Amino acid sequence: MKIVAFNQFFWPDQAATSQLLTDFARKLAAEGHGVVVICGAAGYAGAGSTDRPPVTIRAAPTVPFSRSVAGRVASYASYLVSASWRAIWIRDADVAITMTTPPLLSLAGNLMKGLHGAAHVVWEMDVYPEIATDVGALRRGSLLERLVRGVAHRSRNAADRVWVLGECMRSRIAATGCDPARIEVHENWSTAGLYQGPVERDPARLCVLYSGNLGRSHDVATLQQALVALRHDPRIEVQIAGGGSERAGLESAVRAEGLTNVRFLPYASYQDLGRVLSSAHVGLVTLRDGCEGAVVPSKVYGLMACGRPVLFVGPATATPALTIDRFDCGWRVACGDVTGLVDRLTSLAANPELVRQAGDRARAAFLAHYDREGAVERLCRALDGVTPAATRRAARLSRSSSTQPGSPNASS
Numbered sequence: 001m002k003i004v005a006f007n008q009f010f011w012p013d014q015a016a017t018s019q020l021l022t023d024f025a026r027k028l029a030a031e032g033h034g035v036v037v038i039c040g041a042a043g044y045a046g047a048g049s050t051d052r053p054p055v056t057i058r059a060a061p062t063v064p065f066s067r068s069v070a071g072r073v074a075s076y077a078s079y080l081v082s083a084s085w086r087a088i089w090i091r092d093a094d095v096a097i098t099m100t101t102p103p104l105l106s107l108a109g110n111l112m113k114g115l116h117g118a119a120h121v122v123w124e125m126d127v128y129p130e131i132a133t134d135v136g137a138l139r140r141g142s143l144l145e146r147l148v149r150g151v152a153h154r155s156r157n158a159a160d161r162v163w164v165l166g167e168c169m170r171s172r173i174a175a176t177g178c179d180p181a182r183i184e185v186h187e188n189w190s191t192a193g194l195y196q197g198p199v200e201r202d203p204a205r206l207c208v209l210y211s212g213n214l215g216r217s218h219d220v221a222t223l224q225q226a227l228v229a230l231r232h233d234p235r236i237e238v239q240i241a242g243g244g245s246e247r248a249g250l251e252s253a254v255r256a257e258g259l260t261n262v263r264f265l266p267y268a269s270y271q272d273l274g275r276v277l278s279s280a281h282v283g284l285v286t287l288r289d290g291c292e293g294a295v296v297p298s299k300v301y302g303l304m305a306c307g308r309p310v311l312f313v314g315p316a317t318a319t320p321a322l323t324i325d326r327f328d329c330g331w332r333v334a335c336g337d338v339t340g341l342v343d344r345l346t347s348l349a350a351n352p353e354l355v356r357q358a359g360d361r362a363r364a365a366f367l368a369h370y371d372r373e374g375a376v377e378r379l380c381r382a383l384d385g386v387t388p389a390a391t392r393r394a395a396r397l398s399r400s401s402s403t404q405p406g407s408p409n410a411s412s
Contacts, residue, residue, distance in 0.1 A: 007099040010039035076102030094388030103128035165296035166319030172293030189375035190301040194274035209280030214244035241265035287314035304366035309358035329362035
């Protein structure tokens, strides 16, 4: 099959969506499919140095990405227009796959479906505009919100398949009116090669790591208050590695409080990620109340790959909480429960064997369910069930010829 995938970020950019699409594209190419990726320039999280995937990469002219609101909107809008224009002229694709960077990118896939008969799969990473309203970036019920919601829901509902990242996202999208029969859960993944063995534990210190984007959908307030409460506990060190819109504010608060048990690090490169994740004893993941289903944090899988237990601050119905409960590979604290978070951290600092055992269970669960090779194989098999454009065209031609005058099936 010829498969065309759309996402603003692709190899060599290190954005999470870029890495996922790169892994999937490599697997599709290895299976003999022709793969074309329509993307913008790298710029979200820096460029990695992995080998170029054996696919056709077509750049869509895009305003450089910026983390300011105006810059982000301009970049997203320019890519959406460029990608949609390219979609109009790609006539021979069997399947179009659209991710959700930027929002409403499913419009490009539906153009290919409507104009040229390509099957369309929406691969949801974040649910829009729900995530924008959940974090207060867009007022619920406003004219703009109703417009974006209407376009997004209609566009998603027109797709042949909708791939989602967890049961909480399946529920969130089904509630928009999307046919549940077309929604499939395909959780994200990581690579077993990140594992660098057990970390040598200083019995006097517990290292807790938050790695990746720290944005508005993450519960920063509970973490910040817990750090202040732990300021005089030398057994606990928290590292924040990455970026995001909320990092600067947290850094300022840490400086203002004079906290010495918090360290800030840059984004880890893909090549260095295993070392950074493996340097900690416990991985921290957060999600704000109300954001479950609109966002599914993918940080969990890299931590599990490294054999690190997960401490999740967030709703009980979110996918990370369900994963922790299913495999007994970590702990959950409710948003706003500062005392609970402090108590949990101090308990883990005093019980290194408890941390080690949960980490072992995390690694075992990862190998059984979330390793890259198995995950991309499952996606490929899911794609096998999508009817390609060539088959659709043949069926249409057959139906058309059967209704022509003189054909055996023509009505008299």
